[in-house]
Amino acid sequence: MEKILSKEKLREWVGKLDGCEVHAPAFADSVWNYAPVQTGGDIDLSHTNTVGSVKAFAFPQREVFFRFEQAKGGAPVLTATVPEPRPTVVFGVRPCDGRGMPRNDKVFSAEFKDPYYWARREKLTLVGLACNEPHSPNCFCQSVGGSPHSEEGLDVLMTDLGDRYHVKAITPKGAEAMERAGDAFNEAGAADQAEVERVHAESRQQPQRPIGDLAAIPEAIKQNFDSPVWAEMAQHCIGCGICTFLCPTCHCFDINDEATGANKGERVRTWDNCQFPDFTMHTSGHNPRHDLGARLRQRVSHKFLYFVENHKTQQCTGCGRCISECPVGIDIVAVLERVGQS
Amino acid sequence: MTKKRTGVFVCHCGNNIAATVDVKRLAEEMTDEETVVYSQDYVYMCSDPGQNSVIQAIKDNQLDSVVVSCCSPNLHEKTFRDNAERAGISGFTCEIANIREQCAWVHKNREEATEKAIKISRSAIRRVAHNKALDPIAVPVTRRVMVIGGGIAGIQAALDVANAGLEVILVEKLATIGGHMLQLSETFPTLDCSQCILSPKMVEVSRHPNIKLMTYSEVQDVSGSVGNFRVKVLQKPTYVDPEACKLCDDCVQVCPVVVPNEHDLGLTARRAIHIPFAQAIPASYTLDVDACLGLNPIRCGKCKDVCEAGAINYDMQPRTVFEEVGAIIVATGFDLYGQENLGEYGAGKVEDVLDGLQFERLCSASGATKGHVLRPSDHKVPKEVVFIQCVGSRDPAQHCAYCSKICCMYTAKHARLYKHHVPDGRAYVFYIDIRSGGKGYEEFVQRTMEDDETIYLRGRVSKLHRTRDGKVRVLGTDTLTGQNVEIDADMVVLALAMQPSKGTEQAAKVLKIGRDKDGFLAEAHPKLKPVESVTAGIYLAGAAQGPKDIPETVSQASAAACKVLALLSQDTLSHAPTVAKVRESHCTGCEMCVDACPYQAIRLLNGKAVVNEVLCEGCGTCAGTCVRAAIDVKNVTQLQIHAMISAIMGG
Amino acid sequence: MMDNIYLPQVGRIAGIEEETQGARAIKTFKVEFPNGDGFEHACGQCAMLSIFGRGESMISIASSPLVKDYKQFSIMKMGRVTTAFHDAQVGDLIGIRGPYGNHFPMADWKGKDLVFIGGGVGLAPIWPVIQTAVAQSSHYGKITVFYGARTSRDIMYKADFERLRGLADVQLSVDAPEQGWQGYTGFVPANLMDKAPSPDNAIAITCGPPIMIKFVIQNLQKLGFADEQIYTTIENKMKCGIGKCGRCNVGKDYVCVKGPVYSWAELKTLPQEY
Amino acid sequence: MSNPSQTTATAPTAPQEHEPRIVAFQCKWCTSAGSDLAGVSRIQYPANAVPIQVMCSGMVSPMYVLSAFNKGADGVLVSGCHPGDCHYMKGNFFARRKLYLVQKLLQFIGLESDRFRMSWISAAEGTKYAQVISDFVRDMKALGPQRKLKAKR
Amino acid sequence: MVKVEDIQQCAAGLLEKGQVKSVLGFRRGTAGAMAEPCTITEAAEAGTLVWDPTCLNNLALYLVKDRKQQAASKTPDIRPIGIVAKGCDSRAVAVLLQENYFKREEVFVIGVSCEGTGVIDPKKVATLLKGRSPSRVEFDGADGFKLTLRGGEMQVPAREILADRCLECRAASPALNDVVFGEPSGERGYATPFHAAKEALGASETERWAAWEHHFDRCLRCFACRSVCPMCYCPECVVDSTSFVIEPQTSAEEKANRIKWCERSPNTSESAVYHLTRAIHLAGRCVDCGECERVCPVNIPLRLLNTMLEMEAFEMFHYQAGHDLSQASLLSSFRDEDPNSFIR
Numbered sequence A: 001m002e003k004i005l006s007k008e009k010l011r012e013w014v015g016k017l018d019g020c021e022v023h024a025p026a027f028a029d030s031v032w033n034y035a036p037v038q039t040g041g042d043i044d045l046s047h048t049n050t051v052g053s054v055k056a057f058a059f060p061q062r063e064v065f066f067r068f069e070q071a072k073g074g075a076p077v078l079t080a081t082v083p084e085p086r087p088t089v090v091f092g093v094r095p096c097d098g099r100g101m102p103r104n105d106k107v108f109s110a111e112f113k114d115p116y117y118w119a120r121r122e123k124l125t126l127v128g129l130a131c132n133e134p135h136s137p138n139c140f141c142q143s144v145g146g147s148p149h150s151e152e153g154l155d156v157l158m159t160d161l162g163d164r165y166h167v168k169a170i171t172p173k174g175a176e177a178m179e180r181a182g183d184a185f186n187e188a189g190a191a192d193q194a195e196v197e198r199v200h201a202e203s204r205q206q207p208q209r210p211i212g213d214l215a216a217i218p219e220a221i222k223q224n225f226d227s228p229v230w231a232e233m234a235q236h237c238i239g240c241g242i243c244t245f246l247c248p249t250c251h252c253f254d255i256n257d258e259a260t261g262a263n264k265g266e267r268v269r270t271w272d273n274c275q276f277p278d279f280t281m282h283t284s285g286h287n288p289r290h291d292l293g294a295r296l297r298q299r300v301s302h303k304f305l306y307f308v309e310n311h312k313t314q315q316c317t318g319c320g321r322c323i324s325e326c327p328v329g330i331d332i333v334a335v336l337e338r339v340g341q342s
Numbered sequence B: 001m002t003k004k005r006t007g008v009f010v011c012h013c014g015n016n017i018a019a020t021v022d023v024k025r026l027a028e029e030m031t032d033e034e035t036v037v038y039s040q041d042y043v044y045m046c047s048d049p050g051q052n053s054v055i056q057a058i059k060d061n062q063l064d065s066v067v068v069s070c071c072s073p074n075l076h077e078k079t080f081r082d083n084a085e086r087a088g089i090s091g092f093t094c095e096i097a098n099i100r101e102q103c104a105w106v107h108k109n110r111e112e113a114t115e116k117a118i119k120i121s122r123s124a125i126r127r128v129a130h131n132k133a134l135d136p137i138a139v140p141v142t143r144r145v146m147v148i149g150g151g152i153a154g155i156q157a158a159l160d161v162a163n164a165g166l167e168v169i170l171v172e173k174l175a176t177i178g179g180h181m182l183q184l185s186e187t188f189p190t191l192d193c194s195q196c197i198l199s200p201k202m203v204e205v206s207r208h209p210n211i212k213l214m215t216y217s218e219v220q221d222v223s224g225s226v227g228n229f230r231v232k233v234l235q236k237p238t239y240v241d242p243e244a245c246k247l248c249d250d251c252v253q254v255c256p257v258v259v260p261n262e263h264d265l266g267l268t269a270r271r272a273i274h275i276p277f278a279q280a281i282p283a284s285y286t287l288d289v290d291a292c293l294g295l296n297p298i299r300c301g302k303c304k305d306v307c308e309a310g311a312i313n314y315d316m317q318p319r320t321v322f323e324e325v326g327a328i329i330v331a332t333g334f335d336l337y338g339q340e341n342l343g344e345y346g347a348g349k350v351e352d353v354l355d356g357l358q359f360e361r362l363c364s365a366s367g368a369t370k371g372h373v374l375r376p377s378d379h380k381v382p383k384e385v386v387f388i389q390c391v392g393s394r395d396p397a398q399h400c401a402y403c404s405k406i407c408c409m410y411t412a413k414h415a416r417l418y419k420h421h422v423p424d425g426r427a428y429v430f431y432i433d434i435r436s437g438g439k440g441y442e443e444f445v446q447r448t449m450e451d452d453e454t455i456y457l458r459g460r461v462s463k464l465h466r467t468r469d470g471k472v473r474v475l476g477t478d479t480l481t482g483q484n485v486e487i488d489a490d491m492v493v494l495a496l497a498m499q500p501s502k503g504t505e506q507a508a509k510v511l512k513i514g515r516d517k518d519g520f521l522a523e524a525h526p527k528l529k530p531v532e533s534v535t536a537g538i539y540l541a542g543a544a545q546g547p548k549d550i551p552e553t554v555s556q557a558s559a560a561a562c563k564v565l566a567l568l569s570q571d572t573l574s575h576a577p578t579v580a581k582v583r584e585s586h587c588t589g590c591e592m593c594v595d596a597c598p599y600q601a602i603r604l605l606n607g608k609a610v611v612n613e614v615l616c617e618g619c620g621t622c623a624g625t626c627v628r629a630a631i632d633v634k635n636v637t638q639l640q641i642h643a644m645i646s647a648i649m650g651g
Numbered sequence C: 001m002m003d004n005i006y007l008p009q010v011g012r013i014a015g016i017e018e019e020t021q022g023a024r025a026i027k028t029f030k031v032e033f034p035n036g037d038g039f040e041h042a043c044g045q046c047a048m049l050s051i052f053g054r055g056e057s058m059i060s061i062a063s064s065p066l067v068k069d070y071k072q073f074s075i076m077k078m079g080r081v082t083t084a085f086h087d088a089q090v091g092d093l094i095g096i097r098g099p100y101g102n103h104f105p106m107a108d109w110k111g112k113d114l115v116f117i118g119g120g121v122g123l124a125p126i127w128p129v130i131q132t133a134v135a136q137s138s139h140y141g142k143i144t145v146f147y148g149a150r151t152s153r154d155i156m157y158k159a160d161f162e163r164l165r166g167l168a169d170v171q172l173s174v175d176a177p178e179q180g181w182q183g184y185t186g187f188v189p190a191n192l193m194d195k196a197p198s199p200d201n202a203i204a205i206t207c208g209p210p211i212m213i214k215f216v217i218q219n220l221q222k223l224g225f226a227d228e229q230i231y232t233t234i235e236n237k238m239k240c241g242i243g244k245c246g247r248c249n250v251g252k253d254y255v256c257v258k259g260p261v262y263s264w265a266e267l268k269t270l271p272q273e274y
Numbered sequence D: 001m002s003n004p005s006q007t008t009a010t011a012p013t014a015p016q017e018h019e020p021r022i023v024a025f026q027c028k029w030c031t032s033a034g035s036d037l038a039g040v041s042r043i044q045y046p047a048n049a050v051p052i053q054v055m056c057s058g059m060v061s062p063m064y065v066l067s068a069f070n071k072g073a074d075g076v077l078v079s080g081c082h083p084g085d086c087h088y089m090k091g092n093f094f095a096r097r098k099l100y101l102v103q104k105l106l107q108f109i110g111l112e113s114d115r116f117r118m119s120w121i122s123a124a125e126g127t128k129y130a131q132v133i134s135d136f137v138r139d140m141k142a143l144g145p146q147r148k149l150k151a152k153r
Numbered sequence E: 001m002v003k004v005e006d007i008q009q010c011a012a013g014l015l016e017k018g019q020v021k022s023v024l025g026f027r028r029g030t031a032g033a034m035a036e037p038c039t040i041t042e043a044a045e046a047g048t049l050v051w052d053p054t055c056l057n058n059l060a061l062y063l064v065k066d067r068k069q070q071a072a073s074k075t076p077d078i079r080p081i082g083i084v085a086k087g088c089d090s091r092a093v094a095v096l097l098q099e100n101y102f103k104r105e106e107v108f109v110i111g112v113s114c115e116g117t118g119v120i121d122p123k124k125v126a127t128l129l130k131g132r133s134p135s136r137v138e139f140d141g142a143d144g145f146k147l148t149l150r151g152g153e154m155q156v157p158a159r160e161i162l163a164d165r166c167l168e169c170r171a172a173s174p175a176l177n178d179v180v181f182g183e184p185s186g187e188r189g190y191a192t193p194f195h196a197a198k199e200a201l202g203a204s205e206t207e208r209w210a211a212w213e214h215h216f217d218r219c220l221r222c223f224a225c226r227s228v229c230p231m232c233y234c235p236e237c238v239v240d241s242t243s244f245v246i247e248p249q250t251s252a253e254e255k256a257n258r259i260k261w262c263e264r265s266p267n268t269s270e271s272a273v274y275h276l277t278r279a280i281h282l283a284g285r286c287v288d289c290g291e292c293e294r295v296c297p298v299n300i301p302l303r304l305l306n307t308m309l310e311m312e313a314f315e316m317f318h319y320q321a322g323h324d325l326s327q328a329s330l331l332s333s334f335r336d337e338d339p340n341s342f343i344r
């Protein structure tokens, strides 16, 4: 289904999504981030990319697995807290973030299906917005097999045509969301079709950060496992993990028990990341990835080698966040280039 | 085992607690606590049967920790800790939950009071869950004492300690002991001769088998701590062997160098080789190497030539001696606030303006004028003498803020001594007010005014200067009459404030003991520990701690001696083990704790803080200061406080 | 609702055995399933044990799959959860989920000699294999068990070893000379060299401290064992146990899913990240 | 608060009054002794404050204050010896400086400024102890529950 | 004007003469307009050093990192390190020296005076451009900057995008230095000291809490603010779980009993404990380099917390961090006349 939505009708569409939670990018505190949209509220799709990625809608930073209560010597009473969220529609998802979701889906399925992730994921509709121009000098979606109008992972793809959006349903979920506001949309004509293609084609021509030979990278990483390059590239890394927290495909987490009172508490999952020193540290103090070089290697290898080995695709969609937001300029593209050379 | 087996004992205290706190419920609810394996209540926990039941319960239930919910720990903490010890577990694993003074007695609502008692008890249980079984710290002691400063304070302290049978090392920086008291003529309030009462004591010191006298010596470094100090003393050479010296004075006769005599405060002169004072102890001459023409027969060598006893040895070298002692008494005394600081009174440059000590020397039979009061400029008998009190003291704006305490008395004494020497002379005293608290002191001042007809003028002297006719013109106001006063005096005596001596300042530095804002040595507590310094094992005596007269000095010296004797009466010192402990892995050596510790108990060793357990009083200021939580007081750790907060907040 | 993989079953501590004492004491726990649920496991698999309020830890199942009434775990006191286990008492109810990880391919070893080489708490993961092999001794050839501890007091499963003696060739060692010690004195790899088991038609299974494993493998190779004949298990920090939390990977493998059992032939191909 | 008659008038109809929870860190030598004296003198005050005895106010780490609020305290009191009276001579001076900053910080982020208090109470001031606690409880009642820093669990 | 050639020559000279083992400085990065930190060890690399208003980082952090590395190394290399330091950075070195973190002779401070310019605040640029990033930022004469964008160039008055700390800076020239480039003058006086903190204090209590609740709530607890702070060099931070210190002698009990002052969950309450703790721990130690605020991915105005305390320290206790090496730290000292009136 491909339709045209004039810009002033966007509000009408959102208004029709009652019963859903709607989120869209908003500019606050000097950054774009997803924020809830009040029913009938305005949404501003002039955003670059949000600083936090869309993954948080299925994989929130904190999630309670279950509550427990156990008196001294007594039996534990466990109450699982698998969420039952309302359907959620997220607007303005950039294609790179969209491509992140299927990668996360793989992780949270595999041998074991993660009930918490899927409870949210199944209720999630992602309305994407094609990038007519790169929103940051660090975009490289095309270098990792994506494109500024990639449909992968999205339920709907919108393309800004100046005064109107071209809106394409990609999944039944997406079609359903569009059908809610059937009247608001017009049929897309041949001219619209041509215009979309032109805009898309143009967007593909915009300069992006290049990655030489994507196919050669896994082998290059493998060859360089013991190379000093990693430590060198990580020399100024501060180990903050911003790169991974913001990444649309980083999914590592920690599980902890938090007390909520005497003899009771919650088992909680929180985001964790491979850049933190204790991430892999055993209780004995032994740490298989004991320095920042090893941790940078893990981050890059996970995305460009291990994930490829396990899932036949990169675990990076080229959003460029980890480059732009790194406080000290560590640049995954530059790292790949460097590793490719040595 | 890490998890404790705690017993809880709830006391009814008759009806004192039970009336407001539901003690049964309290005892019962405590069994919900993870670590509690036993809980009971009893009508009087501190009674014999009560105590025995605690002991029995500890044994029967293999308890390793105890919480007693009862009255204030100030009352029975010791009782129950002793019980714990008797039952074979460490007393330090017993904690008191105060549910009487801090709960039952101050609340009426039974429900609320019970709730609070539960929280208090629960927090004690959580705390005790992490208490360590500690042993008191035992420190072997060296039963020797060092006294620094050989004034009357040091002499008295040394004799007291030595008479009790302990070995004493008395270190004096000058060539003789005696201090300032040796310079005094007669002493208030009885006007007995200062040297007459002091000399026997000095002799006693020199003969005492337990006293090792080190004159012309200075303490250079101290390490160790209470019970075991190691002191480095530098003994300067006198170039005269006291054993050989016959006190014949031949050397003095030939010495060509003449310098002012400090013992007489410059009122007389002496030679480079000299005896500070006829009755000096040790009885021997000293060669003042700074004044001497050169320790070389080619330069001079006259004294060495003339000494038949062969007592003079130019090759004598400074000696460094290390002494091990268990305690130190600091009695380094005072100096007078320098005249040079007093611009308004001519900064010491006006002739015939003397300070109190100089006047003492004028009056002294052994002094410059052989006991005749003659003014220095022309050796005439002064007929009009003005005494000015509070010079340099009680003047926060320009000089010292404090009251020098003894000046009223010694000025009265000076006026009387003057009148006794020059009965027809006229004595004026300028004063702000008279402070003469002390046995017989007020009477002494009264007598000065009445019997000896001294004219007391209330007011300040604003200025003085020398007149053409060789008088000292004193300009002041009499605040009682409101009139300006102008006196042309033959001599003026300034009652200068006492201030800590240079040696006191230096000793404080070496010993690392604090000084108060005026520079006097700081006592550990202004009321309750007036003779202790802040550093355990170091005590204070005499004018080094604050202005005082001889009786007070002697009392404090004896008090310090008594403290030392009490300390060293044990073979080992026992110190509370609840001291700070550093987590080396977390300490970065930033020294913030070192700066904050009130007891200088922490120092840095290889970049890590190290606590001297003997000095540490366990206040925890360090723990409150360290941002890295790298230091904690044993059994009051941050982990424990955190657990207590949780307990109180229901976590 | 789909199966909640994070929700543990309730287990009851049915027995506690003190194995060794000291700073890193080891205790063995028998865990039953009071609610009648439970799970089957294979040799080498692990389970996530939890004490509610303290957290979860991955622990090898130390009992043979042939034992159905309970599962056994030997836990060394290391940190938050393991200390809580050491504080626990018989009758306490705990959390348990699993089984996780792969297992020793015992079916492939039929008819072969088995040489076990363990050190310290490293005996736990291979203990079920030993137990199973001994119970089904007709399936296998000669069974030899090398085990070393620092001192005789540090030897795990002392009573069981006595029972084992008749059924297998038991070679115990302690690191340093000790009064009255009957067995070998010296490190396990040396003892192995000393007794030199034959590699012919044999499988070697080793587990213990990393440094021991390193030398054991070197020595096994010297004795002629091929990489495919050597098995070991590895441990990496784990939180989820199901290949999601992202920390236990060695190269592309999440040890909790693909491991912890590896043949040396496989392990060699993985990067050194354990 | 300023008009007591009004408070009593509205009291019966008012919903269940909030019972504040206060943690009082008090030094062993002065304030704790002072609170013992209040006990001995049977001076009554509300039961809302639970004492935690510390050796010296100087040992009170800012973490304690924050943690108490995090765990739900409505008010936190730190009390020690008057300046110059510290059993350890100067511990309370360090406390004063440090906790002044803690107070400013809490005020800065918008915690009601009254929720963190410090007092100097000597061993002789049983009455003052009772007064300080009574005032604190009264003020915290007026403020209602502390929700800002309390963990939402 | 600071000539970058001077810095380059100085660095080259130090390396050539072997006076230092490395020089910490700035170079152009690949990641955007901002300069990135670099460590050069060869004189030949000195040419890559840059100095401009995008040299944001406080490089003293890397002195700390090096020190940690050397402490862990079997063959520690304690030769001195050269560091390019702005006024604030040199104050950081001073505090580290005050806290004995290393010795004076272990660092060679190549001071650069900000000379009335300072560095930009990328957040302000982001606000200006609504999230877009410039590809270049340069000085544009006396009082402005030139931004190069995809669509062209843009002139911006300095005060609009200068970092707050630079606007309020009281000591733009590094007082602690071994050599200094640029004029020591240049107090710019764009804003009065502590302007931002004072302004924030102007809001009502309710407004202040509303703001901070929003901030604490957003915090991801990535701890970048702490990781980037040269003063947060603690082996293990008291508040969190990502940096355990475990030594062979660390007992199981110690590990089991680690205090959880706050949970790992990024809740408002837990993040508040973290940030308030950090603020208090930096009282008298924070040198106002603004790094914590800069690196925060969600732009929490952390600097306010620190400068507010800095203001109190200055006004109430006459204390300034990094001013006097021999002085005891703010919280390990006191004066009799410290405020007492807030105590009941």
Ligand SMILES: Cc1cc2nc3c(=O)[nH]c(=O)nc-3n(C[C@H](O)[C@H](O)[C@H](O)COP(=O)(O)OP(=O)(O)OC[C@H]3O[C@@H](n4cnc5c(N)ncnc54)[C@H](O)[C@@H]3O)c2cc1C
Residues within 6 Å of the ligand: B148, B149, B150, B151, B152, B153, B154, B171, B172, B173, B174, B177, B178, B179, B180, B181, B184, B186, B187, B188, B189, B217, B218, B219, B331, B332, B333, B334, B335, B336, B356, B357, B360, B406, B410, B413, B501, B502, B503, B504, B506, B507, B541, B542, B543, B544, B548, B549, B550, B551, B553
């Ligand atoms: C003018 C005047 C008149 C007085 N009249 C009276 C009176 O009539 N009646 C009365 O009761 N009191 C009188 N006093 C007070 C009396 O002098 C003092 O109370 C008394 O001398 C204090 O004794 P002390 O031992 O503490 O100090 P000091 O007499 O000062 O003795 C200190 C000793 O320590 C030595 N010393 C200093 N530093 C060091 C060091 N670092 N190492 C080794 N040795 C060191 C000094 O050389 C000196 O020998 C008078 C004081 C003054 C000034």
Ligand SMILES: Cc1cc2nc3c(=O)[nH]c(=O)nc-3n(C[C@H](O)[C@H](O)[C@H](O)COP(=O)(O)OP(=O)(O)OC[C@H]3O[C@@H](n4cnc5c(N)ncnc54)[C@H](O)[C@@H]3O)c2cc1C
Residues within 6 Å of the ligand: A281, A282, A283, A284, C046, C055, C056, C057, C058, C059, C060, C061, C073, C074, C075, C076, C077, C078, C079, C080, C081, C082, C083, C121, C124, C125, C234, C235, C236, C237, C238, C239, C260, E255, E256
């Ligand atoms: C496959 C496998 C099998 C194991 N089998 C056993 C066994 O049979 N007996 C035994 O005593 N120990 C075993 N361990 C190690 C055991 O898991 C850790 O000692 C334990 O998790 C420490 O937890 P703690 O809470 O006491 O320590 P803490 O450090 O307080 O806990 C922190 C968290 O870190 C994780 N963690 C820390 N160290 C390790 C580690 N070495 N391995 C995995 N996770 C870790 C845990 O998730 C733990 O919850 C095994 C580990 C793995 C991976």
Ligand code: SF4
Residues within 6 Å of the ligand: A236, A237, A238, A239, A240, A241, A242, A243, A244, A275, A322, A325, A326, A327, A328, A329, A330
């Ligand atoms: S690469 Fe950058 S963002 Fe990632 S941990 Fe290192 S410093 Fe932080």
Ligand code: SF4
Residues within 6 Å of the ligand: A243, A246, A247, A248, A249, A250, A303, A315, A316, A317, A318, A319, A320, A321, A322, A323, A332
């Ligand atoms: S690795 Fe970096 S560029 Fe790739 S998806 Fe993650 S954040 Fe984006």
Ligand code: SF4
Residues within 6 Å of the ligand: B582, B586, B587, B588, B589, B590, B591, B592, B593, B594, B608, B609, B625, B626, B627, B628, B629, B630, B631
């Ligand atoms: S304050 Fe803490 S880190 Fe600093 S020296 Fe003391 S114990 Fe060590």
Ligand code: SF4
Residues within 6 Å of the ligand: B579, B580, B596, B597, B598, B599, B600, B601, B602, B611, B615, B616, B617, B618, B619, B620, B621, B622, B623, B633
């Ligand atoms: S507890 Fe007090 S006395 Fe002991 S080291 Fe710490 S600050 Fe010093």
Ligand code: SF4
Residues within 6 Å of the ligand: E218, E219, E220, E221, E222, E223, E224, E225, E226, E292, E295, E296, E297, E298, E299, E300, E302
């Ligand atoms: S950098 Fe920002 S998001 Fe990260 S922990 Fe600090 S305040 Fe929170």
Ligand code: SF4
Residues within 6 Å of the ligand: B627, B628, E226, E231, E232, E233, E234, E236, E237, E238, E239, E277, E278, E281, E282
């Ligand atoms: S917040 Fe405090 S404890 Fe944590 S790293 Fe910073 S200074 Fe250290």
